[in-house]
Amino acid sequence: MAAAYPPGGTFFDTLKRSFSDVPVESGKIATSEFLEAAESLTTLFDVLGSAAFKPIKSDMVGNIKKIRERQLAAPIESENLQDLVRNELKTKKHTATEGLVWLNRALDFTAQALRQNLTNNNEEVSVSFRAAYGNTLSKHHSFLIKPVFSAAMSATPYRKDFYAKLGDDQARVEKELGTWLTGLEQIVKNLNDFLATKEAKW
Template identity: 65%
Template sequence: MSVPTFPTGGTLLDTFKKSFVDVPVDADKDNAIATTDFLDAAESLTTIFDALGSVAFSPVKNDMMGNVKKIRERQLAAPAESATLQELVINELKTKKHNAAEGLVWLVRGLDFTCIALSQNLAKDGEELSESFRNAYGNTLKPHHSFIVKPVFSAAMSACPYRKDFYTKLGADQDKVVAELRPYLKALDNIVAILKGFQDRKEAKW
């Protein structure tokens, strides 16, 4: 897992193809979320797992990338019906299939897990990443994981680097790292909340 390099004075977030801050959310259309931008942002976020540095995080990253792939495949198969994530899910379910819809459920859980872990860690100066990630895992992914998968993810939580080492990998200027992370995580939290609300609705279930 190689961490992307970035220019001197820059941060890891500068290397992202798309930031969640820039993902269009159409408030006039029931908070419709642009599919392509969202998937690019989700894909970019997985770079953070590379910064965590341990191969133990490979299953976490691979799981998220696999779910991005499922959604992209549906988008490519029916582009006219997939401009927003909500349209993509509703239109796929009309075909009696739910591969992408299920992929989005798991992707949202993975994003929720990452968002909660990093937000909690930023909010608590002295807390190590392993504690933040373990707490987030218990509240998001763990209840949905089988007894076979749980130990794999638990191992990743234990393999978190020390807090100071992780943030250094995100950028040399720590004030800038925090200044960029805060709005990024706030935007991600908003998108996750919108999608969880949508997935709770009857039209999004199969």
Template identity: 65%
Template sequence: MAVAIPPGGTFFDTMKRTFVDVPILAEKDNGIPTTEFLEAAESFTTVFDLLGSVAFTPVKNDLLGNVKKIRDRQLAAPAESETLQELVQNEQRIKKNTATEGLLWLTRGLDFTSQALRDNIANASNELSSSFRTAYGSTLKPHHNFMIKPIFSAAMSATPYRKDFYAKLGEDLAKAQAVLDACIAALEKLVGILKDFLATVGLKV
């Protein structure tokens, strides 16, 4: 899917919101605003379009499906869902786990993607396929069954060459990489907060 990058801009300028634009509310015990986070997560899935293979469609759809589960709960109980943490706590009170499980899997999927891109940024000689395989092994793979693993394996094998991927991020490679690095750094911080919080919920999925 081709995207129109503005002159002098980067691929991230085409997103409605990036993770850099998601505040962390210290006054709410590092609460993460639900609306802003879901908008950033939706926007971030367009990175898979840049990878240019239908093999990544199931990965993208999985992330978007989990976004929908969380947003459905937010729409059903907006006053109780201002932050992701509040949304989960209030859903737990009514003995439901749909959105909570959605957030758990969304967090895992974003952790996988951020670790893959972080590895690729940090290791200039690594191809994307290597970075994604390494990240998959330490994030999603332990939670996937024998039916899901081949789908993700196919996606790993379908990643483009490193140079081709970065060329799609913008004409100014240094600028594009700096923006990517900032986005991933913000996502890593958010994922860390969510992983610590979800560990206290005790879901067995």
């Protein structure tokens, strides 16, 4: 897989947009750039390589679609995510808002799993993903959904194989993963804070 990148290149070179490049003004997250970064993140599940990750990826893609449909329906009112939510809720609908809640949970799960794995350099990817699932998505999932995610956690590649798939130059892979994660974590925190407020509830 690493051979698909230019010499010395990494998975992060293939992303249309990184979360660290999503404009945030006065706490408001630009909608179009956020959706591009979220779509780029879903390709990471292809690198993880197992069919077990397909439900996770398709769930995220479905939620991105809900947000984008609202943005296309009311572009002026949806330039940033916070305004998109406020304006959608005024119409007594919450399809995109609910999509954003679930998408942010999945982003939080991914961020926590990869941060834990990057920090603990002897830990297998499956251990980090399982811990992150317990901290994030599992409390929102029914007993029917949990086994699907459990299967995905068990299907993660070995640590050395996963990082090799991200690029040949491991020092560069770890540096770029760290930068990308910091951008993702900041966006997730911003959204967690906003989605916990009364104005984001339906």
